[in-house]
Amino acid sequence: MKVHLTPPESNHILANIKVTGSKSESNRILLLQALYSNIKIENVSNSDDAQVMAKGLAMVDGVVDIHHAGTAMRFLTAYFATQEGKDVVLTGSQRMTERPIKVLVAALKELGAEISYVKNEGYPPIKITGKKITKNKVSLPANISSQYISALLLTAPSLENGIALELIGKITSVPYIKMTLALLTQLGIENSFEGNSIKVSPKKAVENQTLIVESDWSSASYFYSIAALSEIGSKIGLSSYKHDSLQGDSVLAEVYKEFGVDTVFINNKIELHKVKEPQIKTLEWDLANAPDIAQTIAVTCFGLQMSCHLTGLHTLKIKETDRLEALDVELSKLGASISVTDKTLTLNAATSINADVAIATYNDHRMAMAFAPLALKTTIYINDAEVVSKSFPDFWTDMATLGIGVHEQ
Template sequence: MDRVIAWDKTKIEGVVVLPASKSISNRALVLCALAGCPVPENLSDSDDTRVLREALSSSNRLVNVGHAGTAMRFLTAYFALKGGTWELTGSERMKQRPVQVLVDALRNLGAKIAYMDEEGYPPLWITSAPLQGGRSLVLDASISSQYVSALMMIAPLLPGGLTLDLEERIVSAAYIRMTASMMRLFGVDVCLEGGKIVVPEKEYIPVNLRVESDWTAASYFYEVLSIVGQGEIFISDLKKDSLQGDALQYSLWERLGVRTEWRESDILLRASGENTDLFEADFTEMPDLALTFIVACCLKDIPFRVRGLETLHVKECDRVAASICELRKLGYELKVPVHGELCWNRERNALTSLEIDTYQDHRMVMAFAPAGLKLPGLVIRNAGVVSKSFPTFWEQLGKLLI
């Protein structure tokens, strides 16, 4: 399904209802399965969470996670601990996303995992083998924090627990802290000290959880208000002291003309009109937000240089390459100063197309959709892929722009 965008708004006013946090939901599902307690309240209705929930409750030994990278990583560790025989596979893009760091770590603990196709990539064949704890694993944390979280969540159920020594630059550390905080809610006292994570052996305590709204999803409405430059948006159930690292985005949007007013557990976004002359930021802690800021800066004609983009190459698509290609169609010439960085110095070229390819990537769809506010007639290809994380995205966006 493609969407043609023809909005013409000079001021935004409205209320947005966000989905529940996908990151919290996915961790909560695994922890509840390990603790033997009911699924949380207000669970995310995203494809990723649905896939994970079905896999955790199914007796089917063939599990296809589709595009759900989190499910692939979390289930690899979960099935290795649970025992039995499992074939874990996914979409063609999933079969191109590396998983070797996690598989090697699990094999060091005694897991029997075989690659069914290319070495280092799904699909995986997982068979019963007792896992051993009471040891220290050295783990490359520069590729994905989900490897770390997957190991952390099974660690308390290993004999002697587990210690992880993280090497290289730690990406998305906020998600590791989220995992540790949620494990503590389930009664496990995780210790984080720099690059060392110590998880003691302990049974999880069943708890009842309610999942808060998704701060990552809020970014697209910050973007809309930033591009339009006038108005306000009310969003409920977002906390300043959230477990989600993406909650810190509010300070970056202040530099792109949007202020956040806190109302207990809700927020009000107000356009301020105060924009920086040059936008610089490090997205190591918030990689899923990078695309949104990149598109916003281009549409606002604000030059930028952003860092911490290394993990974007192995997301649902290569988001660095995709953003360069699609923004070039719109007349913006982006550059890669060094690996992991992207910049734009206002260099323009001719607009060659209003058709945005989105590469089966939900965040490409949602980050580029607001560009239609400046480029009427913009076509977003495969717009329905937003169901991966935000099934009601178009409905919520439409309410603001009618």
């Protein structure tokens, strides 16, 4: 499906949107629920990724196909490896078979897991035979995707001796690690994070309780972008969000203040107020702790005809697509002057924005959603627009609610 996006009748945007639960929190809590069946979940994400995760956790043997869901691949690798009696082949899309899994597999094998590669060394598909794990000491490079680390930490309470994890080098995804540990704490599972050492104690049972998933801050980023590109006086309400969020992407409130957008917390929602035009010419930001919002920020800067220099983006090379190269190609189509390295993006202020450009999405939900807010500035096409269902199935409906013309073709 291709969509043609046209500007709203007015860029003075006033709307309220309900955003589905965080994909990151949902996937973590779903895994914990598989370990402790008396946990209940509210506001779970309606994304494809969360549905794939839930389906995978219900499997006992056979082929588990997680499609494009990278989080599910990492989390389910650790889950199946530590569950006696489960025997699966874990696979996914063509792109998933190109995304490395070797670091996590090596760590699990160091603990005593039985995992082998079906085709290419270091990549899915992988064959996993669940075993009782008694070893508990393991190390990982600290600069890898936090999902590898969280995969081990989430399964740790079910292990006979828990886990003592040593991270080697500079840690780059602390908020996601802290999210995982905070959820364990909510369940009464003892853990500690001191320096580069993380310990999780074993726990056979937890008390009956309901965990409420906060709405997704990554999904909120697109509304922040729309607020930034809108007229002064615009206001967008989003629910349900917490001031003390576990999600690293909540740094959006700080970043978008630079674009003239204030965030107001009211009860269980936030209001985005466009209060002024940007006061800076170049945004410089290290996104090592929140790489998933890089695409949105880069497109916002382009739409505001600002420059930016974004760093800490090394994990974007192995996402659903190489997001840095994809941004380079698609923003250039729109008239941007942009350069990328393997971990940075530099954008020069645009003098104009090309109209009726068709944006390729590369099987990447965030490419589709990050470029959509440019509809406030120009007419634009989004190819393969259905890819948004990976994390935000209601996205195009919500865009129409804001007054943006969404025309399927």
